[in-house]
Structures are given as structure tokens and as C-alpha cells.
Amino acid sequence: MHRFAMADDGAKGLRTAIENTGYYPEIVTDGVASAVAGEQVVSFYVHHEPTIEGDEVRRHITVVVLTPSRLILAHTDEHTGDDLLPEPYTSTSTEAISLSAVRSVVVTRMVANPTSGPQPAAEAVLTIGWGGVGRIDLEPAGCSDPQCEADHGYTGVLASDDFSLRVSAAADGGDAVGGLLEFATSLSAATQVIAPSA
16 A cells, blocks of 8 residues: 555656556655655656676666655665575665755756857766765875875865765666756755745
């Protein structure tokens, strides 16, 4: 049983987008619906992609949902059997993040032949940070003296990199890139901080 409210047009569109992938639609929809927990679906993005492991092709789906109060991330993968579950199985992981916790929404657009005038983006990357996962990139520090042999310690960058999704028109179709950019716009609007009026 799917838990999306029938009156919610966003939920209907989300259910249809999941069903159109043909990738275990009942399982994916059930996991996403549980995480949405009856909230209105403001915006969503569904990304279905195959992954290659050795000589096997496995599929993966990512569903990102924006509700009035939360960002929902759902990932479903398929697996071959193992010692605990000998039959092939799927695993679905969901995460719900309060919109007030989202610290950054980074959108990178790649446009081919920019001198030819306005073009739709050929690729797009959406990176969302809320402080759940951080990445530190360190490198040896130095000074401007090329003869200096002193130890200057390290310098680095701490980056929030909780979720990142890249799509391209070549691999996923032009609609996929446009859809990701539309979702990013909705998320950016939902997470903007309005300063209190004086």
C-alpha cells in the first residue's frame, strides 16, 4: 500500500515518475512514502542509473523530495544474494533532513559552446550540505621562499558534502538536466533565510 495522499498532485507526479523507471516501483514508492509521512510533496527529482560491478550491471535509483518542512533522500539498490539473504534483494535507505538544517545548495551547470548564445545546460551537479558528512582536503603548507626547508604544517579545506548528484544530457537526456535544475531552484527557494524586518 502506498501512503501518498491521493489529493496531492505532487505525490501523484512523484508516484508516476517512480513507476516510469520500471525499477521495483512498489518497493521504491513504499520507502519514499514512509519517509514523506503524509506531508505535501512540493517538488521532487527521480534519478535511475545502472552501475557496473565487474561483469554485472546493477541498478540504482535516487529519489529526492522536498516537502514544506523537510528534504527527503531515498536510495534503492539491488544486490545479489549473500550469507544472510541468499536470494537477490533490494535495500532502500531514506534520510529526512529538516530544511532549517540545510546549510548549502550548490548548483554547477556545464554549458557547451557558450559563444553560440544561450544554450540549455549539458550537465548539472547538485550538491547539498547539512553538516552530516564533512570532507577535509589537506596539503602541505609552504611559503614563498623556494629555498625554505622549514615545516610549515598543513593547510586544508573543510567542505560539507552530504549529497551530490550529477546528470548529463548525453547519459540521462535533456529533460533530466532541466528537471534537476528545477528541483535545485525549488530547494534553494525553500532554504533561503529571510532576515527579520526592522
